[in-house]
Amino acid sequence: SYVLTQPPSVSVAPGQTASITCGGKNIGDKSVHWYQQKPGQAPVLVVYDDSDRPSGIPERFSGSNSGNTATLTISRVEAGDEADYYCQLWDSSSDSRHFYVFGTGTKVTVL
Amino acid sequence: QVQLVESGGGVVLPGGSLRLTCAASGFIFRGYAFHWVRQAPGEGLEWVAVISYDGIKTDYADSVKGRFTISRDNSKKTLFLQMNSLRSEDTAVYYCARDPELIWDGKPFDYWGQGSLVVVST
Numbered sequence: 001s002y003v004l005t006q007p008p009s010v011s012v013a014p015g016q017t018a019s020i021t022c023g024g025k026n027i028g029d030k031s032v033h034w035y036q037q038k039p040g041q042a043p044v045l046v047v048y049d050d051s052d053r054p055s056g057i058p059e060r061f062s063g064s065n066s067g068n069t070a071t072l073t074i075s076r077v078e079a080g081d082e083a084d085y086y087c088q089l090w091d092s093s094s095d096s097r098h099f100y101v102f103g104t105g106t107k108v109t110v111l
Numbered sequence: 112q113v114q115l116v117e118s119g120g121g122v123v124l125p126g127g128s129l130r131l132t133c134a135a136s137g138f139i140f141r142g143y144a145f146h147w148v149r150q151a152p153g154e155g156l157e158w159v160a161v162i163s164y165d166g167i168k169t170d171y172a173d174s175v176k177g178r179f180t181i182s183r184d185n186s187k188k189t190l191f192l193q194m195n196s197l198r199s200e201d202t203a204v205y206y207c208a209r210d211p212e213l214i215w216d217g218k219p220f221d222y223w224g225q226g227s228l229v230v231v232s233t
Contacts, residue, residue, distance in 0.1 A: 001173075033219035035156075042206055042223035043156065054221070086156055090217030099172070100146070100158035 002091040004103035011109045012077045020106045022070040022087035030089045032070040034063060038083045046085075047072060074108070082110045113137045113222045115207050120227035127197050131227055133190040133207030140188040141165070144210035146220060147181060147192045149203035159205070160192065164213040175201075197231045204228050 005023040012018040022032060032050050035043035045054050047063040050070065060075045074081055087103035119131040133145070147159040160171045160181040169181050180193040190207050205227050208220035 031217060035219075037156075042225055043220075044223075045219050045221060048219040088156075088219065090215075092217065098170070100161075102148075102156040102158065105155040 001099065002089075002101050004087055004089070004101055006085075006087060006103040006106045008104070009107045009109065011111055012074075013111045014077055014079060016077055018074040018077050018081070018108055020072040020074075020085050020087075020108065022072070022103045023068055024070075024089070025068060027068055027070050027089070028066040030065075030091070032063070032065050033088045034061075034072045035086045035088065036081075036083045037086065043086065077108075077110055079110050082108055084108070113209070115209065115222060115224035117205065117207055117224045117227035120205065120229045122230045122232060123197055124233060125198060125231055127231070128193070128195045129197065129229060131192040131194070131205055131207075131229070133192075133224055135188045135190065135209075138209075141185040142213065144212055144215045145181075145183065145190045146208045146210060146215075147179075147190075148206045148208055148220070148223075149201075150206070150226075151200075151203040154203075157203075161210070161215050162190070163215070168214060170215075194229070197229075199231050202229060202231045 034047040036046045037043040046061045050065040051063040062073045064071050085106050092098045114136045116134045123129050146161045162169045162181045166183045178196045182191045207224045209222040211218045211221050
């Protein structure tokens with residue numbers, strides 16, 4: 001099955017930039033989505049289709065995807081951005097079975 | 112506004128059964144596919160199952176295939192997850208999530224419920 005690997009944690013100072021990677025074989029050929037999850041809350045979509053933002057999500061959140069790595073970038077980090085972040089994609093590479101896959105998750109800590 | 116509210120969680124013995132319910136409001140329920148996603152304590156997200164807008168098509172993660180059944184009642188705007196032969200590794204918060212399409216095709220989940228905790232333990 002398809003595996004998505006994220007760093008367990010990323011620490012960043014307020015006002016700086018946080019980059020969260022999501023590694024997978026030829027992930028650049030797939031559409032990647034990103035969710036933010038704060039403690040005790042449901043996930044919230046922050047980036048979809050590699051780099052698009054849902055309405056209401058600040059422009060500080062951006063994404064890219066190429067080769068074997070997708071990246072979520074949070075610019076001008078704020079205390080409220082502290083959360084777990086998950087990448088996700090739909091693995092349709094098999095003719096017989098298609099699966100939704102989540103990354104292992106990254107905890108972003110704002111120093 | 113869109114609301115998804117899960118219920119039915121609780122403590123169950125290994126080998127037991129439980130049915131989760133997700134009540135929807137604020138949108139046309141029959142116009143969307145739905146998913147169940149779970150999260151074990153302190154762990155990441157795991158996709159569990161999906162159902163098409165009309166309930167005809169379904170799919171499951173290998174970890175639950177043959178034990179869990181997803182279904183829906185469009186007249187009552189309700190999604191279900193019937194969980195049988197439960198194991199300790201099924202312990203998790205279970206979320207229902209809306210797919211923006213009639214039949215899933217890789218789009219992101221746009222709305223999520225707050226989750227229902229299932230504990231499988233003696």
